[in-house]
Amino acid sequence: MTSFVGRGAELADIRRLLGASRLVTLTGPGGVGKTRLALRVAEQVGRTFGGRVWLVELAELRDPALLAHTVAAQLDLADHAQGDIADALLEHLADAHVLLVLDNCEHLVDAVAKLVDRITRAAPRVHVLATSRESLGVVGEAGFVVPPLPVPDPEAVTSAAEVLRYDGTSLLIDRARAVRSDFHVDDHNYAAVAALCRWLDGIPLAIELAAVRLRSLSAEEIVDRLGDRFRLLTLGRRFGPARHQTLQATVEWSHALCTPAEQTMWAKAALFPGGLELDAVEAVVVGDDLPGSAVIDVLDSLVDKSILSTEGGEHTRYVMLESLRDFGLRQLDAEESATLRRRHRDFYADLVATLRLAYLDGSGDVAMARILRERGNLRAALEFCATEPGEARAGMRMAAGLLAYWSAKAAAEGARWLDRLLAADPTPSRERAQALCDRAWLPVLRPGQSASGFLDEAEQVVEELKLHSGLESILIQRSRAAACLYEGRPAAAAEILARVLTWFETWEPSSEWDRAYRPYALLSCRIVLALAHSATGEPRQAEALLREALPVAAEHGHTSQRAVGLWNLGMLRLEAGETAEAAELARECLRLARDIDDQTCVADGLRLLCSIAAAEGDATHAALLWGATAEADQANAAMIISGWESDVYARHRALAHDAIGEESFDAAYRLGAGLTTAEAIAVALDERPARAQRLAKLERTLTRRQNQVADLIAEGKSNREIADALTISVRTAESHVDHILSALGFSTRAQIATWVASGRGEPPPP
Template structure:
């Protein structure tokens, strides 16, 4: 019986919080353009609704793709981090590829993906280069971009987004005629949300039409105006717009008229703020991306804004739609639209006035990182892991400030070093960590203890990526500097990294010497976290050297040390290595328990390297205990959860040997076809499903369906969840007929056929007709008791 396709994450499109008004023609045109072009760029003035239109278009077409991803670039200022930002949004780490772009290419290969790149204008060249590279390498990729100008690469289709339709001047409108215009409809809907019961009447109709005309149908301008109905009538709104437009008519004549109109409206909203609201709003423009109340209080209070007033002022700005409220993992955060942020930033004044909040922002981020580093080795670990992931755009901005400000690079380097344990490593941000460390070390070349530690960290990140050529010189320089400084802790850290590198390449005798040296120093000096890492790595090396008794004692000591401090992440890593040791000793029950506990401990960190190793280890154990199907599924699951993030669990040479040995044994026992089928079933498991199966939280899904003496014939397929008519349509889809051909064959309307297919996709949990065809074929094969059912269909 074919295994049911697991549900898979297919992207990150946000749900609509307000109604979507109009744009039917534009949506149809975007669908058409994406069918003939692989890159479509929506261009237009700021505030015209490019982002909202792109999101709606992407949502309407999600069934045509395996995955639809939104990447918001508005908070990014460094052109070199476009690929890194896309990879981070998609959850793709970069351990196994030389660059984030290469990792993305490998992950995207073979699947239909729609990538929405939002707010590209300030990164135009970088986005163009990135898009061009991906499109050339991944044939099934489509990109929908939003920008104030086209990206300017071959094959791009540019679609200019006009403002919403509004009535022409001096055209008489009676009855409900104004509601035929999208601009008027948008104002009416947003106004009703502000003033319950608001609707067009003979008394306000002309004023509403005039207001929408004067705002040129720009959605952002209309929405900001609607908010003012809290305090003003529509007639008063029109009068105030007269004054504000007049005062800006002397602006740049080279700017587009609608840009001047939008600027006038934002300036008008700004002038209506109280002095404290203006000050706070302008200072908040220092924040890239979303931010929390704590950051506003730390960075923006003082000099005209009392700390105790910040909450009320933020609430007032939310009411005026100058801030957006969002929830991230249960935490309320705020975001400023980029158009508004740019306006607010210009109100900060000269360079000195802008530098002050930027410095306070950097100092706030530094304090946050210092707290995270201090509390990382303990029960608060999971909370700090999640918090720093939320603050990633802010950490980047703080590091960039340190690079660009005279005499601040050393502070930035210290911040980057502090991020090593709680951010770069558990997130698998090996390339980004190296990027910042390299830049900051070039800017701060002084032979300090911070630089020596940065060199060793940089080397470790390179070792994790398998880049030994770059890692060895870095580690050598770090050790030499530590010797010159006569810093005992740094010398021990260099020994720790050297020991891990030796363990990685299989030189366990050398590794044991270095790791024991490091463990002794860290234990004596009270550096518990580094002592723990040294001890469990030493345990693993001792085991490979044949001293199983010592290895067991060291693993138990390490485990007790981690548990006594309430630590989770490193504990999950050492449990995984302890499981491998027990498996090699033949204690399969203990090995299974340890591997499963590793998964439980590390579940909240999304550390795919550690999760993948535990799943891989369970595969080796199951092969050793006579469960070949379960073993193959675990090997597939390990590969799948790592491959989707662009990392590998097999970064240690000996682990690759164990994998190859296990896979060879399974092929010999099961046969290539049965092994491949079980492996693929494991690869299709989502992360949650793979964890659930590994932990025994749900019944393992069916075997390979292969007929052989050990496993017997495949099971009969379960009854179809479809109606008889839907079964007919599914059969015709499997035969390759189009919707039109199916309608003709069954003598039903094409719209009826499309409705049936939508219902079928929902019932089966699929998102494409191709899946239905594969599902039908698989059921037929299982029903005939053929020599093997195909793997479950990819949830497209």
């Protein structure tokens, strides 16, 4: 949102380093502009990587164990992989030509170094551009120390023109004019501007913070108020790197210019790694030292002073730069910090419970959007529960409230949190029974783990606590049915689910949550039971359940359940030969899944459309979509329940492969593999221009054999002569010629000959 100032030499140097090394790390103190510089370089070199440039922001991540999950999620790699997600990530990147920008690595430097080392060894065409306060120490790493911006020497300059030659001055002027449009450097203030820029040592963050003060003070007035601070800064260089001391002094100076209420808000807001919204401020930050009546004014003031920034949307979100957040945290004493962290956890535990109820009441889209915004804070709250003695049960309740999120978007992360919380408190409890059920529901198992093992223990807990007549017992049975599906025993799953469905139909809820949960449970059971009937070869029973469930899902706003049901019904209609209806159902599933970012349903919808395209004779389009879903095919997403689904896909894939041959299938598949998830969805839904652009590129992609045929056509060879020259049948030669004409949008062999003679330039669009 702001202009990029200077750095021409640095940009050129970093581009050269990226050309010579596959790992370049930008180092320097906080606030020196490492992130901004990295993003600018990435923008400039993007074409070299065909636009395949990925930014992974690590500032909010605190747990090194989640590093690979975070990178995989940013690359649209589904988080349902069995085994090590890092292995899936390496497999995904093995043949990729991409640039990864890993931002803010300093607090995870060991974990980042290990992962980057594995990536650069396993993926020879992947380049990494990292930003960190220290180098990664990986073999082959090229380091680049980001310097401060050049600033004038106040004792050497003699005119405004000289001051204006420096990038540090240009940045100060640019940012100052954002708050005071008439600011300029002239013969009256150039010396003060030079002194100010030099005092800030050219640190971009420091300059931007100081520029805000130019709204109410002149450059001369600011310099007059530096006083002892300037001398203290000079002395500070003896105790550490000069630029570190400079940034610290700048932040301290900005802090000193805040009122006591603003300083309090700064320190407390620093507790929120993912930013905060007004309800969080009122619940956690408000206290005797910061009354609620003053909150809005103080927030506005901190935004004005660039301590906080805002993100738009229906609800304003306040975010803080990481260096400023670190400074704010140091202003809290241990006792105050502990109290606030507990209040932080309590707020997010209550928020999860509220969002869970909203999800059940039909506001799932809104609830999921808030969860996505709060991921950093939810992780911090769960970390508190997992590490603070006596808090694991509260963490289990939080994790249970997030089950819909884990299932749709982050199964591996959810499984990891549940494993940690279960290990932290092995005491039998209602919360432990629920956590064990949820853990079995997530299809992510490490060696030595089994869904049945979790459920056996859950039954022991239920028996010990005498909960066997309540909801806990029936949820164990529901999870056991899911485990049967994962294990390829759909008949057993159907038998269990029929009993569970009967129980829910006769259950009389006693609490608000139970009353909200009952219709959702009935809907969920019907849809999962339909999956089981589909897998056991009982399509009539499955379709009846789905026709009953889908209107209910639409009425109550259960979008994710509706998407699953649409996909399953689409599979059944495909198997019945009704491909037009199947395609309509699959596209509706895909649209809904995209709207709520449900990765599992997105994968299911794409796979179904692959099979439909093959069944309808559009083998090239089917191959392209299969390439686009390659990651999902390898990830064993949660909704792949039995060999039935795999058999359907395998049969149609073989049909498409046989229709166009190995070379054409592979060419289309490779093109599809280069699509992002968003592009793949757009192509699958026939949304232009995405489909037009991609299919035009595909249609103009000739295989090696077809290029040989084109060369022979340019030599004036007939189909018979082409067949003899290439030792193929005349019919095969004719097929190649027809494909070339179609791919290039031509109608005559003469046009092919002219195209070859002209160096195979871009043909007119078909």
